[in-house]
Amino acid sequence: xxxxxxxxxxxxxxxxxxxxxxxxxxxxxxxxxxxxxxxxxxxxxxxxxxxxxxxxxxxxxxxxxxxxxxxxxxxxxxxxxxxxxxxxxxxxxxxxxxxxxxxxxxxxxxxxxxxxxxxxxxxxxxxxxxxxxxxxxxxxxxxxxxxxxxxxxxxxxxxxxxxxxxxxxxxxxxxxxxxxxxxxxxxxxxxxxxxxxxxxxxxxxxxxxxxxxxxxxxxxxxxxxxxxxxxxxxxxxxxxxxxxxxxxxxxxxxxxxxxxxxxxxxxxxxxxxxxxxxxxx
Amino acid sequence: xxxxxxxxxxxxxxxxxxxxxxxxxxxxxxxxxxxxxxxxxxxxxxxxxxxxxxxxxxxxxxxxxxxxxxxxxxxxxxxxxxxxxxxxxxxxxxxxxxxxxxxxxxxxxxxxxxxxxxxxxxxxxxxxxxxxxxx
Numbered sequence: 001x002x003x004x005x006x007x008x009x010x011x012x013x014x015x016x017x018x019x020x021x022x023x024x025x026x027x028x029x030x031x032x033x034x035x036x037x038x039x040x041x042x043x044x045x046x047x048x049x050x051x052x053x054x055x056x057x058x059x060x061x062x063x064x065x066x067x068x069x070x071x072x073x074x075x076x077x078x079x080x081x082x083x084x085x086x087x088x089x090x091x092x093x094x095x096x097x098x099x100x101x102x103x104x105x106x107x108x109x110x111x112x113x114x115x116x117x118x119x120x121x122x123x124x125x126x127x128x129x130x131x132x133x134x135x136x137x138x139x140x141x142x143x144x145x146x147x148x149x150x151x152x153x154x155x156x157x158x159x160x161x162x163x164x165x166x167x168x169x170x171x172x173x174x175x176x177x178x179x180x181x182x183x184x185x186x187x188x189x190x191x192x193x194x195x196x197x198x199x200x201x202x203x204x205x206x207x208x209x210x211x212x213x214x215x216x217x218x219x220x221x222x223x224x225x226x227x228x229x230x231x232x233x234x235x236x237x238x239x240x241x242x243x244x245x246x247x248x249x250x251x252x253x254x255x256x257x258x259x260x261x262x263x264x265x266x267x268x269x270x271x272x273x274x275x276x277x278x279x280x281x
Numbered sequence: 282x283x284x285x286x287x288x289x290x291x292x293x294x295x296x297x298x299x300x301x302x303x304x305x306x307x308x309x310x311x312x313x314x315x316x317x318x319x320x321x322x323x324x325x326x327x328x329x330x331x332x333x334x335x336x337x338x339x340x341x342x343x344x345x346x347x348x349x350x351x352x353x354x355x356x357x358x359x360x361x362x363x364x365x366x367x368x369x370x371x372x373x374x375x376x377x378x379x380x381x382x383x384x385x386x387x388x389x390x391x392x393x394x395x396x397x398x399x400x401x402x403x404x405x406x407x408x409x410x411x412x413x414x415x416x
Contacts, residue, residue: 038294041294044295199322200322200325211326219293
């Protein structure tokens with residue numbers, strides 16, 4: 001049986017851990033709020049851009065832009081958006097599981113672009129080729145970082161390194177729920193839209209389109225990175241919250257065991273004294 | 282008065298401006314574009330430069346670095362890569378950035394650096410211009 005002293009030591013170490021998980025929970029709650037604000041701030045731009053794209057798509061153009069052109073698919077690229085750091089529950093594991101499942105189903109050649117350390121580390125040991133990897137985006141990713149990634153992806157697509165590009169990311173549903181999700185990035189699907197008003201285009205619709213499409217890719221990547229960040233903080237907050245609760249339960253159980261051990265020691269001591277005294281009579 | 286129409290400036294980092302204005306001048310891709318109320322539907326590319334907009338007779342400014350503009354049904358939406366209102370521009374920083382860009386252009390290392398420096402120079406110049414009209 002563990003002595004009261006040993007149990008007391010364990011309680012102390014559990015309590016220290018609880019303090020750490022509690023602090024992490026509060027930090028990620030604050031970061032979650034920030035990430036959510038950024039996500040909401042990015043929304044109007046994304047929806048307006050989508051709107052302009054829809055209206056542009058109605059215009060008849062002589063040639064199909066390369067980013068809209070569907071090709072026979074031989075090479076598929078997945079852009080995997082994971083976190084740099086762990087301690088966020090199943091956040092990375094869930095997404096990697098979904099991605100691995102998809103890769104197994106894909107008959108074509110698969111290559112990866114990873115954003116975040118966790119995804120990179122997981123697939124580094126595997127056979128899948130990496131086309132690019134990005135790490136160290138930080139808690140507050142900027143549009144320029146997304147732009148850099150987007151430009152590389154577009155370059156790969158135009159060069160023919162990829163015939164289809166998907167983004168694998170974690171959709172932020174609520175602080176408690178995050179869902180691994182997949183969207184098709186390239187070729188850009190021509191959005192449906194009603195025939196609308198006659199627009200004046202300046203310069204030509206073709207030129208505007210070729211400026212707009214890369215931007216559309218950028219905003220898609222930016223949005224999914226922001227969704228991922230918010231999800232990461234949400235997952236971390238939930239994980240740390242349950243870790244704190246578990247530590248509390250454990251402290252309770254250990255205190256009970258410690259009191260019992262102490263009581264047992266006292267009882268033994270008394271019965272020894274009593275029997276000692278009895279022997280003298 | 283011809284009345285007003287709504288002007289909205291959004292960038293990927295967030296909403297920058299939402300206001301009823303009387304007149305807007307935008308740095309269009311093919312030259313400056315003036316928009317008055319009841320303008321015909323328009324989609325245009327935008328260059329780096331200064332947006333001037335008139336609210337209650339007084340002209341205000343914002344610096345943008347490229348993007349698009351859509352005009353429809355008396356509302357003008359500017360989709361800017363980046364956008365800063367003149368009162369939010371840090372003039373000292375812009376001046377510093379301009380000098381840095383000029384120095385870098387004078388040094389002339391390689392192709393990409395030159396393009397980036399030129400971009401930085403134009404952006405800084407637009408920001409400085411946007412603050413000058415203020416006083």
